[in-house]
Each structure stands twice: as structure tokens, then as C-alpha cells.
Amino acid sequence: MLFSFINYLEHEKRASAHTVLAYKKDLEQFQEFLKLSFETEDIEIAGHGEIRAWIVDLVEQGLSTTSVNRKMATLRSFYKFLLRSGEITKDPTYKLRSLKTPKKLPEFVQESSMEKILNEVDYGVDFDGQRDKMVMEFLYLTGVRLSELINLKWGDIDLQSESVRVLGKRKKERIIPLTNMLCKNIISYRKVIEETFSNVNESDYFIVNNSRKQAYPMKIYRIVRKYLDLFAQTSKRSPHLLRHTFATHLLNKGADLNAVKDLLGHANLAATQVYTHNSMEKLKAVFEQAHPKA
Numbered sequence: 001m002l003f004s005f006i007n008y009l010e011h012e013k014r015a016s017a018h019t020v021l022a023y024k025k026d027l028e029q030f031q032e033f034l035k036l037s038f039e040t041e042d043i044e045i046a047g048h049g050e051i052r053a054w055i056v057d058l059v060e061q062g063l064s065t066t067s068v069n070r071k072m073a074t075l076r077s078f079y080k081f082l083l084r085s086g087e088i089t090k091d092p093t094y095k096l097r098s099l100k101t102p103k104k105l106p107e108f109v110q111e112s113s114m115e116k117i118l119n120e121v122d123y124g125v126d127f128d129g130q131r132d133k134m135v136m137e138f139l140y141l142t143g144v145r146l147s148e149l150i151n152l153k154w155g156d157i158d159l160q161s162e163s164v165r166v167l168g169k170r171k172k173e174r175i176i177p178l179t180n181m182l183c184k185n186i187i188s189y190r191k192v193i194e195e196t197f198s199n200v201n202e203s204d205y206f207i208v209n210n211s212r213k214q215a216y217p218m219k220i221y222r223i224v225r226k227y228l229d230l231f232a233q234t235s236k237r238s239p240h241l242l243r244h245t246f247a248t249h250l251l252n253k254g255a256d257l258n259a260v261k262d263l264l265g266h267a268n269l270a271a272t273q274v275y276t277h278n279s280m281e282k283l284k285a286v287f288e289q290a291h292p293k294a
Contacts, residue, residue, distance in 0.1 A: 001087055005023075005027075016147060016169055022070070023078075026075070027043065027074060030043055037057075048093070051075060052096075059099075107241060109232045111252075117136060117232070126192070132226070134185065135220060136223070136227055137182055139224070139246075141246070142164065142246070146220055149207060150215050150220060151214075154190075155202030162177060207220070248275050257273065
């Protein structure tokens with residue numbers, strides 16, 4: 001049934017490749033735990049006691065609360081699938097409760113630092129430099145996810161309407177506007193690609209490596225880390241940090257929360273509201289500095 005569940009995630013739930021892989025690994029880890037601790041690999045007949053024992057084992061190993069909760073979510077989805085399929089008659093996760101996690105505000109790069117990264121860094125005029133510049137600009141100015149960026153093709157970009165079509169989670173499509181400056185830089189980037197390789201086709205990937213193949217995730221991580229290290233005063237250095245920065249800066253400038261939700265491709269408003277906390281912190285700081293009674 002593990003294969004059937006993975007197939008269900010891929011084709012019916014339309015989960016991303018990253019999510020499918022994470023679920024598969026979680027279930028395989030649970031299967032290995034059952035083998036070592038209970039001398040069985042049949043996860044379909046595992047009960048609440050076996051599941052609880054695995055959760056305790058994960059906590060004792062020092063796994064983060066977030067990671068443990070994600071693994072619990074995997075089990076919930078798997079056993080609900082078995083219940084709907086008629087493979088089991090009782091869900092062994094129904095008593096399972098997520099571990100409490102301390103609330104953390106999403107980190108973001110200060111506007112002054114982003115200004116320096118975009119305008120003061122000498123990226124160079126060759127392909128590597130212009131590609132790196134495009135990665136930094138596109139992530140920050142559109143708020144797209146890493147997976148959305150590397151899967152983007154030239155045919156998804158409409159310079160005439162100054163917009164890009166993005167395929168997000170669960171194959172959900174959204175349109176994101178592009179700034180006039182970004183459109184000009186995309187034209188320059190395309191010219192460099194054509195000078196370095198050959199003409200650009202609509203089916204070509206937008207961000208590529210030196211062999212003109214689709215850029216892989218770690219390549220994007222390295223690019224982002226390289227330039228964030230120059231100016232960003234944050235503990236994290238990831239492509240997703242630029243997505244947080246995109247959302248926070250929009251809200252700081254008074255953008256409508258629902259509009260930001262649509263731009264980010266969030267399924268519900270709750271996922272977007274976390275960024276309002278950063279905006280509120282800025283408002284508090286302004287209030288305390290400016291109000292005579294603060």
C-alpha cells in the first residue's frame with residue numbers, strides 16, 4: 001500500500017516532487033523503526049502504541065519539533081488513505097497530538113541590504129554573473145518558490161504584459177506581475193544567453209547552468225548564499241528567505257494582505273498572516289520613536 005499511497009500523492013493530490021519524497025522517506029523510516037523495535041515491517045497494522053513509541057524515539061534523538069510534527073502529518077495522511085481504501089477499519093493516529101512549537105517570526109532581509117545586493121554588487125557581464133543577478137532579482141521581485149523558479153520556462157514569461165505564469169503547489173497556476181526594471185533585465189539576460197549559447201526557445205528553461213541544462217536546487221542555494229553573505233544580517237541564507245523578504249516588504253509598504261496571498265500562491269490567508277507580525281514590529285518601533293507618550 002505504500003506504493004499506492006505515493007502514487008495517490010503524485011497523481012491525485014498533485015503534491016510536489018519534494019513533498020512526495022519527504023513522505024516516502026518518513027514512511028520508510030517508520031518501517032525501519034518497526035523492524036528494529038517490534039520485529040515487523042508491516043506499517044499497515046501498526047497501532048497507536050507503535051506510533052507513539054516512534055514519536056518518543058524521534059524526540060529522544062533530538063529531532064526538532066517541526067520535523068517530528070511533519071512526520072506525524074505524514075502518518076496521519078497515510079492512515080487516512082488506508083481507512084478510505086478499506087485496508088484498515090480504525091485510524092491509529094486519531095489520538096495523536098502535534099507537539100507544541102515556539103512561534104518564530106519569519107526572517108527577512110532589510111530593504112537597505114536588498115538595495116545593496118541588487119544595485120551595488122558587481123555581478124559581471126558574462127553569463128554566470130548575469131544569471132546570478134537574475135536569480136537574486138527574480139526571487140526577490142516575484143516571491144516565487146525555489147521549485148517554481150527552476151521549473152520556469154521562457155514561454156511562461158510575457159514581457160509585453162509584464163507578467164509571468166507560475167505553476168505552484170498542487171499544479172495551481174497564478175500570474176505574477178513583473179516590474180518594468182525586471183523586464184529590461186530579463187531582456188539583457190536573454191541576450192547574454194543567446195550570445196553564450198544560441199537562440200532562446202519558448203520551451204527552454206529560464207534559469208540554466210553552464211551546460212544550458214535546467215539549474216538544480218543546490219545551484220540556486222549557492223548563488224543566493226553567495227550574495228546574501230555580503231550584506232544580509234540574517235541567520236538564514238536560502239532562496240526562501242527572499243520569498244519572506246518579498247512578502248514582508250510589500251506589507252511594510254501597505255500592500256493588501258489578500259493581494260500578497262495571491263502573489264505568493266497561498267491556499268489560505270492564515271499562511272500569509274504570519275508576515276503581518278514583522279510589519280507590526282516595524283509599526284511598533286515607529287510608534288515608540290515618534291509618539292510623545294510612548
